[in-house]
Amino acid sequence: MEDRIEVINFGLKHDLYNAIAICVMGGSGKTTVAQCIYNLNNKDFKSSSFIQDIGKQPDGMLGLQKQLLRDLLGGKKIKISNVSEATHKIEQILHMKKVLIVLDDIDKHEQLSALLGTKAFPTQSKIIIITRLLDIQTLFGSVSLKCHVNKIKLLDDLESLELLSWYAFRSKTPMEGFKELAIQLAQYCGGNPLALKVLGDLDCNIQSVLRRCFDSLPLRSHKELFLHIACFFVGEYEFVTEMILEEELYAKSGILTLIRRSLLTISANRKLMMHQLLQEMGRSILCEESKDPTKRSRVWHDTESYHVLRKGDGSNTIEGLTLDMRKVEQGMRSEVRQLK
Missing domain, CATH: 1.10.10 (Arc Repressor Mutant, subunit A)
Incomplete structure (x- = not known):
């Protein structure tokens, strides 16, 4: 985790970029890494917001905008009647305040433009975008923020074996008599953290996560x-x-x-x-x-x-x-x- 966080943190602190995109396949730990980055850095900003599972929110775009505004305004309620009005208010906050925003599961340009606005202005705010799309730049379109793309590398063999062992045996190494089997399972997962967790927990959620990638x-x-x-x-x-x-x-x-x-x-x-x-x-x-x-x-x-x-x-x-x-x-x- 530390190596991946260090790379993304470097981009977050760079003055050239307002936005950091974290890209890789489903189940590979994007959200976990972003949560760590958020927890490490949110104290350096006047306010912050972490919005998860954007594509699955039941209240639609206006509901997401209201949640974002509540977070950035410290819980203060604000009357907003439509998406364009909310976008304008978000743009004002980004311009006036130094805020940290994490947007999880972005896959459409309309989501970015509604949640970040399209106007170009100087800002000290930082945006972390979590997506399965590797060409995140094409999503920006009219959104003026400069974005640095990070493709999270999957786990190597040693990291995979260690993560599987934590879930399966509650230790850093496999239980005696299970090492060869654990090595085979770790290699089978191909470095995907969720797959390793699923096998360690004897669960089957990985297929549903990957199925969402296909369905989208x-x-x-x-x-x-x-x-x-x-x-x-x-x-x-x-x-x-x-x-x-x-x-x-x-x-x-x-x-x-x-x-x-x-x-x-x-x-x-x-x-x-x-x-x-x-x-x-x-x-x-x-x-x-x-x-x-x-x-x-x-x-x-x-x-x-x-x-x-x-x-x-x-x-x-x-x-x-x-x-x-x-x-x-x-x-x-x-x-x-x-x-x-």
């Missing part, structure tokens, strides 16, 4: 592209995937969207890479379509693909299928019949 994709074609990649194209060259899927799913722009939303990465040799937990989340979505593989839109498990093709009834739902006969032959007890 703006276009149906983005979701379809994500599912195709999760099933068939992880480890494939970017240009090959684009060539195959461009006409139907606008793969070039879609891949950029998935990267910006931390659902996909590109390796140094331009291959598509996806966190294992994200890939499993995508495949679990498809399993919800039906228990019968022939009634799903995609079939990626070799044995299931083999039986689908052996049955030979055809399907009106399958959009993609992959089959490695070598894996089928290795796993089948009975003789593998040839496919026609």
Whole structure:
């Protein structure tokens, strides 16, 4: 935690930037880091506000603005009738007072412009923005604040093992007899703190967190592209995937969207890479379509693909299928019949 906080604190104290963006995939500790930064620094400001889960607040934008104004005015109630009036009042406070604001789960330009305003003016206030979007700069649009982007690195193997051990064994190291298993679980989580906590607590919230990342994709074609990649194209060259899927799913722009939303990465040799937990989340979505593989839109498990093709009834739902006969032959007890 200390290393990550130090980097962000440096940007927060830099006079060049008014805003600090903390970006990375869901469950990776963005909010926890921001809470630590907030607690360490809010005493240096005249007033402060930490607004969580902006996308899920039931009272809408005006409710968020009223909460922000109450915090910045020390609990004082203020009569506000509409969003534009609230935005104007927030702009006045940012101009006149040195305040610290944390906005958690920002993913739309309209949220920023309503909560921070659009006018350019000198200010000593600092804004921390927590988002899954890597291209946070594009969200600023007419918002005049200068933003420094921090992409939080995931945990390395040693940090992962330690965090898993704290949750699973309530100690810094694994319990005797569980070390090898703990190492395997830590590696499986790929450095994602929430995944490590979930496994340590024997919970299942990580899939729901990652599912929200998927559900928030703006276009149906983005979701379809994500599912195709999760099933068939992880480890494939970017240009090959684009060539195959461009006409139907606008793969070039879609891949950029998935990267910006931390659902996909590109390796140094331009291959598509996806966190294992994200890939499993995508495949679990498809399993919800039906228990019968022939009634799903995609079939990626070799044995299931083999039986689908052996049955030979055809399907009106399958959009993609992959089959490695070598894996089928290795796993089948009975003789593998040839496919026609």
